[in-house]
Amino acid sequence: MSLLVITIISLCAIGVVAAIILYVASKKFHVIEDPRIDKVEEALPAANCGGCGFPGCRAFAEATVKADDLGDLYCPVGGSDTMAKVASILGQEVEDKKRQIAVLRCNGACEHRPKTNIYDGATSCSVASLTYGGDTGCEYGCLGMGECVDACNFNAMYMDESTGLPVVIEDNCVACNACVEACPKDLLELRNVGPKSRRIFVSCRNEAKGAIAKKSCEVACIGCSKCFKECKFDAITIANNLAYIDDDKCVLCRKCVPVCPTNAIHELNFPPRREPRKDKAPAKPKIENIEKPIVLKKPKEEVKDNQSTNDIKKEE
Amino acid sequence: MLKTFSLGGIHPPENKLSARKGLKDLPLPKMVTIPVSQHIGAPAKILVKRGEEVKVGQLIAESAGFISANIYASVSGKVKKIDQVVDASGYRKESIVISVEGDEWLDTIDRSDILNKTIELSPQEIIDKVAEAGIVGLGGATFPAHVKLMVPPGKKAEVLIVNGVECEPYLTSDHQLMLERGEQVIVGVQIVLKALGIDKAIIGIENNKEDAIKHLRMITKNHPNIKICPLKVQYPQGGEKQLIKATIDKEVPSGALPIEVGAVVQNVATIFAIYEAVQKNKPLISRIVTVTGKSFSNPSNWRCRIGIPISHLIEQAGGLPEDTEKVISGGPMMGKALTNLDAPITKGTSGVLLIRSLEARRKEMQNCIRCCKCVRVCPMGLEPYLLMQLTERNYHDRLEKEDVMDCIECGSCSYTCPSYRPLLDYIRIGKKDVGQIMRSRKK
Numbered sequence: 174m175s176l177l178v179i180t181i182i183s184l185c186a187i188g189v190v191a192a193i194i195l196y197v198a199s200k201k202f203h204v205i206e207d208p209r210i211d212k213v214e215e216a217l218p219a220a221n222c223g224g225c226g227f228p229g230c231r232a233f234a235e236a237t238v239k240a241d242d243l244g245d246l247y248c249p250v251g252g253s254d255t256m257a258k259v260a261s262i263l264g265q266e267v268e269d270k271k272r273q274i275a276v277l278r279c280n281g282a283c284e285h286r287p288k289t290n291i292y293d294g295a296t297s298c299s300v301a302s303l304t305y306g307g308d309t310g311c312e313y314g315c316l317g318m319g320e321c322v323d324a325c326n327f328n329a330m331y332m333d334e335s336t337g338l339p340v341v342i343e344d345n346c347v348a349c350n351a352c353v354e355a356c357p358k359d360l361l362e363l364r365n366v367g368p369k370s371r372r373i374f375v376s377c378r379n380e381a382k383g384a385i386a387k388k389s390c391e392v393a394c395i396g397c398s399k400c401f402k403e404c405k406f407d408a409i410t411i412a413n414n415l416a417y418i419d420d421d422k423c424v425l426c427r428k429c430v431p432v433c434p435t436n437a438i439h440e441l442n443f444p445p446r447r448e449p450r451k452d453k454a455p456a457k458p459k460i461e462n463i464e465k466p467i468v469l470k471k472p473k474e475e476v477k478d479n480q481s482t483n484d485i486k487k488e489e
Numbered sequence: 490m491l492k493t494f495s496l497g498g499i500h501p502p503e504n505k506l507s508a509r510k511g512l513k514d515l516p517l518p519k520m521v522t523i524p525v526s527q528h529i530g531a532p533a534k535i536l537v538k539r540g541e542e543v544k545v546g547q548l549i550a551e552s553a554g555f556i557s558a559n560i561y562a563s564v565s566g567k568v569k570k571i572d573q574v575v576d577a578s579g580y581r582k583e584s585i586v587i588s589v590e591g592d593e594w595l596d597t598i599d600r601s602d603i604l605n606k607t608i609e610l611s612p613q614e615i616i617d618k619v620a621e622a623g624i625v626g627l628g629g630a631t632f633p634a635h636v637k638l639m640v641p642p643g644k645k646a647e648v649l650i651v652n653g654v655e656c657e658p659y660l661t662s663d664h665q666l667m668l669e670r671g672e673q674v675i676v677g678v679q680i681v682l683k684a685l686g687i688d689k690a691i692i693g694i695e696n697n698k699e700d701a702i703k704h705l706r707m708i709t710k711n712h713p714n715i716k717i718c719p720l721k722v723q724y725p726q727g728g729e730k731q732l733i734k735a736t737i738d739k740e741v742p743s744g745a746l747p748i749e750v751g752a753v754v755q756n757v758a759t760i761f762a763i764y765e766a767v768q769k770n771k772p773l774i775s776r777i778v779t780v781t782g783k784s785f786s787n788p789s790n791w792r793c794r795i796g797i798p799i800s801h802l803i804e805q806a807g808g809l810p811e812d813t814e815k816v817i818s819g820g821p822m823m824g825k826a827l828t829n830l831d832a833p834i835t836k837g838t839s840g841v842l843l844i845r846s847l848e849a850r851r852k853e854m855q856n857c858i859r860c861c862k863c864v865r866v867c868p869m870g871l872e873p874y875l876l877m878q879l880t881e882r883n884y885h886d887r888l889e890k891e892d893v894m895d896c897i898e899c900g901s902c903s904y905t906c907p908s909y910r911p912l913l914d915y916i917r918i919g920k921k922d923v924g925q926i927m928r929s930r931k932k
Contacts, residue, residue, distance in 0.1 A: 290828045293851045295911035299918050305579025305828055312580050381573065381581065 209262055210234045216258040217248060222326050224249045224349030243267045250327075250347040273348040273363040275329075275341050280376040280437065281314040282336035285391040302357040310389025313379045315339070315360055324355035343370060365420045369442060373418060373425055375400075376439045380413040387435065394437040400429035491696055492738075493721035494731040497868040499901045500723060501822070503697060507661045507781045507788035512669055514792050515805055517589050521564050521796035523549065524576050524584040527835040528625040529632050530556030535585060541568045546595040546772055549585055552620070558633045558836075559623035563774040563794035566590040575829045577799075577818040577838065584833070587796070599769040604672050608680055608767070615684040615767055622766035623773045623836075627758035628652060628663075628727060629819060631837040634759050638684050640748060646685045647751030650736055651678060651692040651760055653701065654720065654727040657820030660840040662777040663757050665790040667694070667701040671708050674757055677764030678715055685753060690715045692757070693736045695722045724822060725899035729754045731868050743895050758839075778802065778834055782843030784810040793834050799841055800830040814849035817842040822900045855908035863902035863912055869895045873902035873912040880919035885926055893919045894927070 213234040220230070225248050227233040237246050243265050248255050253269045260267045286309040294304060298320035306312030317337040322330045329345035330352060332338070339352075353361045360378055375394050379386040383395035396414030408422035409429060418429070418438070427446075430438045526532035533550035543549060543562040550560040566589045573581035594600060610618060620635035640646045651674075655663040667674060678690050694702050696719050709715045718736050725731055730741045732754060739750040747754055755763075758777065765771040774795055780802055781788035787807035799818065803809050809830075817824040818838055834841075863873040871892060879888045893916060902912040 295854065295914045297915075297918075300911065300914040303917055303921065304914070305826070306575070306581075307579075308828075312575075385573070385581075 207238050209238050212262050213237055213259050216251075216255060216262060218250045218255060220250045220326070220347070220349075222250060222347070222349040222351065224347065224351070237263065249273065249349055271365045274343060274346045274366045274372075275348060275352055275361050276364045276372065276374055277315070277339060277341065277360055278362055278374065278376055278378050279313075279315040279338065279358075279360045280392045280439065281309065281311055281390045282338055284336075286311055286314060286389065298355075299357045311379055311381075311386070311393065313358060313377075313381070314390065316358065320355045320357070321352035321361060324351040326351060367420070367425060371425055371443055372420070372441045373423055373427065373430065374420070374439055375416045375418055375437055377437045378415065380415050382414055386414065392435050392437055394433075395435055397434060399432045399434065400438060403429050403432045491719055491721040492735050493723045494726060494734040494868060496734075496870050497866045497901065498723040498725065498731075499866050499905055501658050501904065503722070504658045504781075504783070505661050505664070505697065506659065506783070506785075507779050507790055508664060508698075509668070509700070510661070510665070510789040512665055512777060512790050512792050515794070515797060515802060517564055517592065517794065518797055518801040520569065520586060520588050520798075521794065522574050522584045522586050522798065522831075522833040523560060523563065523796035524574070524582045524833060524835060525550045525560060526582055527560065527631060527795070527837060528558040529630065530554060530558070532583065533557060533560045535571060535583070537568050537571075537585065539568055539570055542566070543568060543587060544593045544595050546598045546774060548772075552623070552633075556633055556636060558625050559621060559772070560585075561623060561772040561774050562587060563796050564589045565593040575832060577825055577827055577832045577835065579825075579828045598771045600771075601769075604676065605768040606676055608676075608683055610767060612684045612686055615680055615763075618767050619684075619763055621772070622762070624759060624762045624766060625773070625836050626756055627762060627776055627836065627839070628756035629823065629837050629839050631835075634755065634763065637753055637755065638681065640685065640753075644748045645751060646687050646748060646753050647689065648737060648753075649678065649681055649685060649687065649690040650732055650747075650752050650754045651690060651757055652727055652729075652732055652754055653692050653694040653698075653705075653757040654732060655698070656695060656722070656724045656727040657822055657824075657839075658724075659781050659842050660779050660820045661781075662779045662790055662839055664698050664701055665779075666761055666777055667698070667757055668704055670761055671701075671704050673764045674761050675705070675708050675712065675715065676768065677760035679712075680763055680767050681753075681755060681760060682714075688714050691718050691736045692716070693718045693720050693726075693732050695720050695726060697722050725868055725897065725901065728868065728897050728899060730897070743892055773836060776834070776836060776838070778838055779840035780806045780843075781840065782810065782813070782845070783848075784812055784845050785843050786810065793838075795836060796833045798831045798833055799827065799838075802834065802841060803830070803843070810843060810845075812845050812847070813843045814846035815844040817844060822904065823898065851911075852909040854910050857908055857910060860907060862905045862907065866901040866905045868899060868901065869897060871896060873916060874910075876919055877910065877912045877915040880915040880922075883922075885919075885923055888919045889923050889927070893923050896920055 214231055217230040225233045227236055237259055240246055247270055252272055256267045288308050289310050290308050292308045296318050298316045298318045301316045307316055315338050319332045321339050322332055327345050327347050329342045330339050333340050348363050377394035379393040386393035387395050394415050396411055398411050400416055401409045401411050406422055406424055408419045410417050427440055430440050531554040534553045535550045537549045544565045547562045549562045552559045564587055566587050569586045569588045571585055574584040576582045616635050616638050624634040625631040653663055653667055682690055702717055702719050706717050720726055720735050729747055733739055733747055733752050741747055741750055762773050775792055777790055778793045779790050789806055816827045818827055820840055821842055857874050867873055876893050896916050900913050
C-alpha cells in the first residue's frame with residue numbers, strides 16, 4: 174500500500190517540477206512572432222509553388238509582414254484578390270497587377286520544321302540542349318521532351334502529340350514561373366492575360382538571319398520588320414532578327430497579324446475576322462497599295478477611315 | 490609490371506584500325522570555314538573583311554583576352570563571308586568562310602622538312618611565340634598552350650609530362666605523329682623544357698604503341714633527361730590527372746591544377762605544333778586527323794588544314810559507307826556526334842569516326858540496380874549514380890559536396906552501366922549548374 178502511495182506522490186512531484194521548468198522555459202525563451210504572419214498565411218492559397226520567389230507560402234507571409242511596401246511582392250497563384258486580402262490584414266494598399274499566363278514562343282510543329290537528325294539520348298530537354306542544337310535545323314526551337322510539363326505543379330500543361338509542342342491550359346495556369354525556369358531554350362514567357370483572355374505574341378525565338386530561319390522552319394520570324402512598320406503603338410521591337418511584342422504597349426488591334434509573311438504572329442481567343450480581312454490573299458496587295466500614302470500624309474484616325482473605304486470599294 | 494593510374498578505369502576494345510597508316514596531305518577543298526571560337530576562352534576578334542585576299546599563315550582573328558588564341562588563315566584565297574555556321578557542337582558559331590584560290594604561303598614561314606635542332610629563342614620569346622602562333626591543347630581540350638607554360642608565381646615546375654597516351658579507342662593520330670615526326674617532337678620537348686626552365690621530361694605512351702616507344706627511345710638515346718614511360722593500356726589514361734598519377738605517382742588535389750604537384754602536361758601533337766611555331770615560324774593551321782570506322786573502306790591519318798569540312802575529308806579518304814548512321818567528331822568515348830557533316834575540322838578535332846547503324850543507337854535506359862559498377866570505374870573516385878540522381882532532383886549543394894566539379898567527363902560510367910543509364914549526360918548538367926553557382930558566389 175505504502176509503495177503505491179510513494180509511487181503516486183513521487184510521480185506527481187516529478188510532474189510538478191517538470192511543469193514548472195517547462196513554464197519557466199516557455200516564458201523565458203518565448204519567441205515573439207507577429208500574429209499577422211499566421212493570418213496572412215491563411216489568406217494565401219497554400220500552393221507552396223515558389224512562384225513568388227520565396228520557399229513556400231509561410232516564407233512569403235513573413236516577407237509581406239516585414240516589408241514596408243507590398244509593391245515587389247506578389248502571389249501569382251492567388252492573384253490580385255489574394256493580394257488585396259493580404260493588404261487589408263496588414264493595413265497596406267496594393268495596386269492591381271495584371272494577371273499573367275505562360276505562353277509558348279515556338280510554333281515549330283513537326284509539319285513546319287522538318288527533322289534533320291535523330292536524337293536518342295536521355296529524354297530531357299536540358300541534356301539535349303547541352304548536347305546539340307536540336308533535331309531540326311532550328312537551334313532555338315522547342316526540343317519537345319516536355320521538361321516544362323514535368324515542372325508544372327498545377328496540371329496546366331500537356332504535350333500535344335500531333336505537333337510535338339507543349340500546350341498551356343489557360344484555366345489552370347497560375348503563372349508560377351516553374352515552366353519558364355525549366356525550359357533550357359527560354360521559350361516560355363509570362364505575358365499579360367489581356368482583356369477577355371486575348372493575346373497577341375510572336376511565336377518564335379529564332380535569332381538566325383531570315384533566310385536561315387525560314388529554311389529551318391516555315392513559321393519562323395525572319396525579322397523582316399513588316400509588323401514593326403505596321404504597329405502604330407511602338408509595341409513591336411526588332412532585335413537579333415527577331416520581333417518582340419511588348420504586351421504592356423500592345424492594344425490588340427491585330428494589324429500586325431496579317432502582314433506577317435510567315436504567320437509567326439499568333440492571336441489567341443479573338444473572334445473571327447470580319448469579311449474583308451478574312452481571306453488573306455486579296456487583302457495583301459491592298460495593304461501594299463495604300464501603305465505609302467498613309468505613312469507620308471495622313472494622321473492616324475483618318476488612316477483608318479481611308480483604309481476601310483478603300484477596302485469596301487475594291488470589294489465592290 | 491607496367492605503370493598505370495590507380496583508381497578506376499576501363500579497357501574498351503581498342504579498334505585502332507588506322508594504326509601505322511602513313512600521314513597524307515589532304516587535298517584542299519573549294520571552301521573552308523574557320524570558326525573564331527576553336528578554343529576554351531573568349532572567341533577571337535575577327536580582323537578581316539569580306540572580299541579581302543588572304544594568304545596561308547595570315548592572322549585573320551586575334552586573341553581576345555588572356556585565355557584565348559589567335560586564328561590564322563589555313564588556305565589562300567578570298568574571304569567569301571563572315572557568317573554563323575553550324576560547327577561540331579551543333580550550334581551556329583561565328584566563322585570566317587574563305588574560298589580557296591591556289592596555295593600561296595606567307596614568305597616568313599619555313600616550309601622545308603629539314604630538322605632544326607638549335608633553339609635560339611629565350612624562354613620568354615618561346616612563350617610569346619607559342620601564344621602568337623595560336624597553339625592550343627590538341628588532345629581535344631583546346632586550352633591555350635601558352636597559359637600552361639607560364640608558371641604562376643609561387644609555384645615551381647619540376648617535370649614536363651608529354652601525353653602520347655592516346656587512350657581513346659580508334660584514334661591513331663598521335664601514334665602516327667610519333668612514328669613519322671619523332672625527331673621534331675623531341676626537339677619540341679627540349680623547347681618546352683627551355684621555356685619552363687626545367688630539365689626533366691617524361692613521355693607517357695601506352696603499351697599498344699610498341700613501335701612508337703621503340704622509335705622515341707632510339708631518338709632519345711643521347712638525351713638522358715627525356716624518359717620514355719610505357720604505360721598499361723587503360724582508359725582514361727590520357728586525362729591530365731590520370732597521366733600524372735601514372736607517370737610520377739602524384740595526386741593532384743581536388744580543384745587544383747597539375748602545377749600544384751610540379752607537373753606541366755602537354756600533348757605530343759601540341760609539342761609538335763610548338764616545334765613548328767618556334768623553329769619554322771609556322772602558326773597552327775593544320776593538324777593530324779584520323780578518319781576511321783568499322784565499315785569505312787580506308788581508315789587512315791591525314792594532315793588537314795583547319796577549317797576543311799568533315800564531309801570533304803570523308804570523301805577524299807574513301808567516301809561515306811552506306812550503313813553509316815552516326816558520325817562522331819573525336820573519339821568514341823569523349824567525341825561529339827555531328828548533326829551536320831559540313832561542320833569544319835577545328836583545332837580540337839582529333840578524329841572522325843563513322844559508326845555503323847548496327848552500333849549507333851543507344852539502348853533504352855533501365856532503372857539503376859545499384860551495382861555500383863560506375864563507382865568502381867570512375868577514375869576520379871566519384872559516385873556517378875548518385876550525381877545523376879542529385880542532378881535530376883536539382884540538389885545543388887549536395888552536388889557540390891560530392892565534388893561534381895572533379896568529373897573529367899571521360900564517360901567511363903555511361904560506358905560501363907549495365908542499365909544503359911546516361912550518367913555523364915546528367916552529370917554534365919550538374920557540373921554546369923554548380924559551376925554557375927560557384928562563379929556567381931565568387932563575384
